[in-house]
Amino acid sequence: MKKEMEDRITELSTQIVLVRAQVEEREAKLDVSSKEVDEVKDQLAQAMNELNQLRATNLQLSGSDDAKGKELLALKASHDRLRQLYNATSQALDLRTSDLEEERRRSESLGLASRLNDTTSSDDVVGLLQASNERIHAFASFMADQFDLSVSSQQGAADFTSTDMEEAKERAEEILGSRMVHLLMQSGQKRKAELVRLAFQAGICAYAEWMVSSWMFEDPGREGVLNTVYESMRKSEPSPLLGLWRSLTRKHGQKTTKVSSSDLSIYFLDALINVLIVSGFRATHMSLHSHITTAFPEQIALLVQDATKLNKSIGEEVVEYDLEVVHIPPETPFDPVYMEDASGKASGKGKKDRVLCTVELGLLRLVKNETNGKWENRVLVKPRVLLQSAI
Secondary structure: OHHHHHHHHHHHHHHHHHHHHHHHHHHHHOOOOHHHHHHHHHHHHHHHHHHHHHHHHHHHOOOOHHHHHHHHHHHHHHHHHHHHHHHHHHHHHHHHHHHHHHHHHHHHHHHHHHHOOOOOOHHHHHHHHHHHHHHHHHHHHHHHOOOOOOOHHHOOOOOOOOHHHHHHHHHHHHHHOHHHHHHHHHOOHHHHHHHHHHHHHHHHHHHHHHHHHOOOOOOOOOOHHHHHHHHHHHOOOOHHHHHHHHHHHHHHHHHHHOOOHHHHHHHHHHHHHHHHHHOOOOOOHHHHHHHHHHHOHHHHHHHHHHHHHHHHHHHHHOOOOEEEEEOOOOOOEOOOOOOEEOOOOOOOOHHHOEEEEEEEOEEEEEEEOOOOOOEEEEEEEOOEEEEHHHO
């Protein structure tokens, strides 16, 4: 009988070890609260104390079969209680696991929902755009004062047949239009300085609009496929998902290209240099590039910073609707609903007036009507344009 009880004690001890291992395994796998785990440990500790007491009692037994039988029954009762405790604990942990999985799913859902909300307001973007327009205007005026375009100061007239002139004329016409370039080349000295200032402003605005709207600051031809995909999605996808796709595409697309501020500054440099050359300033493209990059790097860097900040705000941080920076191409009929006359000298011909150039960028808000799928436009900032009739 003594040996049977000792064997039974050994068996119960082994089972208790297994029960403890199972509980500890569940504790390691599940993210349960420390309070729940401590309660289970306390209960197991109590069971171990009881078993130790039973072992001590067994050593003191006199050998009476009745007494040994009672002790064996007590050990069986202790084992049964531990098994019940394990089952109850197991059920509680299973329930806790289910709750945690539900919380995880809810958290993931909330995480996606949070990414479908704007982190920048349209008012914030309006403020950024107005600040950028003001900086462009101030910089254009400053730069126009840095160069003396009079013939006497340059010891003779410019060579309008040179290679530099032909290349500058072609590139300037791409962003300013042929009419503005013609005015720069043919105007007299009295009007030249003001035209150069306006052309500086218009050229910077044209390139700034491209930077703000660009997916990854690549050549427009290479970004065409993304524009095509986005326009197709706009016809069928709800605004929040459409905005999230745009946001992620711009964010990760720009990470892959890794275009730097100096890479983008060359566009503003190009605009300034081409205007100077077609206006008759006697210098090569290379020498002007060297002079401007050396003399005015901080000012140009700030222009790039404004444009890239707007790119991020409009492209990544606004997802519930679309915001578009507006630049009016040369020769576009003037429409006072969507544009503002910068000079105040319009001829009064209404829509017969045509745009000479854009001197301040505008902002358009586009909201999709999810019921009929149509996009509704609202002008937040009108682009300011110079009309041909004003010159």
